[in-house]
Amino acid sequence: MNEGKSRNYARAANLIMRNPLTVFGLAIIVVLFLLALFAPYIAPYPEQGQGLSNLQERLRPPSLIHPLGTDNLGRDLLSRIIYGARVSLKAAIIVVLIVIGFGAPLGLIAGYFGGKTDELIMRFADMILAFPSLLLAIAIVASTGPSLLNALVAISVPWWPWYTRLVRGQVISLKEMQFVESARALGASKLRIMFRHILPNCLSPIIVQGTLDMGYIILCLASLGFLGLGTQPPTADWGVMVNDGRAFLLTQWWISTFPGAAIFVTVLAFNLVGDGLREALDPKIRWRFQRA
């Protein structure tokens, strides 16, 4: 079984690499992570990236010393965008971890025990899924007060049921398999079977889904930021930056345009990679590629 899996991954990786769009998306994501990790070393004006204003240089258009121009407080836009990458990625990873940390165990429990427990958990999950997610997130932040923490919690609340469903589906098909039966025969406790044997085999779809969702989570965070409901100034946040530039849109167009382009390219990259992954792992499409 292990040999088959690594063959599958190798084939999948090969298919992914064949698609130029997916490779492009992957490259962007790598660049993004590098920017986030090494922001203080890459950004030309790191203190401005973190919020220090420089009023003498307000509203300057793109030039050699400020490649993307400056904003209304004189801060170098390129540095702000680089620090914004750090903020967005950190926040998105936190949300994904919260969502998996809450949703996956619930799915595990629901799938393994079945019956009334399963029914109860899945009904609750379905109920949350019935609401429009962004609306719920906005309502939560609007009620609890605008802050990054509230925004992270607000985005996590409508999101975790997807992972519960995902894990539950995996668990239901896995729990009938040979290796679980053998573990049970050897006297392993239910807890041990769930966490030691079943959960590791659920990890790959969780990771794939989590990666795909990062793009949308970043978009949600930017949307909340645009409405002033997320990160608060002076922290660099792409959504907040786009909103800040609105008052200057027609004359100093770069203040909104570049941060917004950063959001767009990031979400696009994650979606392209997601599409590539889905195509590579979908057996029907793989078969079509092999025939050609």
Next chain:
Amino acid sequence: MLRYVLKRLIWLLVVLFGLCVVTFTLSRVVPGDPAAAYLGPRARPEQVELVRKQLGLDRPLYIQFAYYLRDLSRGNFGESLRTHRPVLQGILDHLPASLELMFAAITIALLFGIPLGVLSAKKENRFVDHFIRLFSVANVSVPSFWLGMIFQIIFFRWLGILPIGGRIDTVTALLHPIEKITGFNIIDAALTGNWEAFWSVSSHLVLPAITLGAYSTGLIARMTRSTMLEVLREDYITTARSLGLSEFEIHFVHALKNAIGPTLTAAGLCFASMLTGTFFIELIFFWPGLGSYTINAIFLNDYPVIMAVTILMALFYVVVNLFVDLLLAIADPRIRVQ
């Protein structure tokens, strides 16, 4: 079939109850005292206490929740903290403008999305397909608020051919006022033969509708492409081709007929989720609809409005989902049996 409908309706009630629990909890989580917020900053403590009793805020939580449910069922969503007028009235006043925008957006999404999806499927793996797929993914990834701003820069600032926002140009509104029949400016202007107003309204509708419809266009194109690809592999398509039917007829009549189901369900869901999209579009394009009404309420911490809009929008979303599911169940009997 009836059993399925009943099951779904009961589930709808459960979801609605859950929604009320959520909004009630949120409205009590709000920082600050609702009574003090209601009266404003210059209220005296005795007045605040009196209002607290009036609003029932001194009762235990479960009694407050019961009152809350009773009020909701009577259509009493409270009063706006800003205007002290009924929230429901404010919502109904602003609704037609948003609906006009949403209908225009979904029309654009279907008009462009479906043919793009069909073409993409027909020319699978060729350059046209790759281009359309990239376009669709881009539409689905783009932040709507940013796209709107880019359009404003390009079409208003640089090209000067379209207005920056609003529903109608002020001078035209004064010289050729639109007689209100449906509340949809574009329909009313056409119905009354008010062509100056019609052109003004149309030109104001273009950019916001395209921006609001972008996500749906991408989604519908992707959906149509994938279902068309599956349908085109079916045997009856090969039969149709061998019978000598034209490619156009095969694609747009026979294949599309069978592929359209999932696409239309996606369109229904897109329409429902456009409600949240209006928050951003109406803000940027100064469109006086439900979205800007809600955004203003958020900025002013007008909690009754925020909660009421949340309930009603969620209700709308859930009902549209149910409607779409029921349509699917009618079309595909396999779903009812699950």
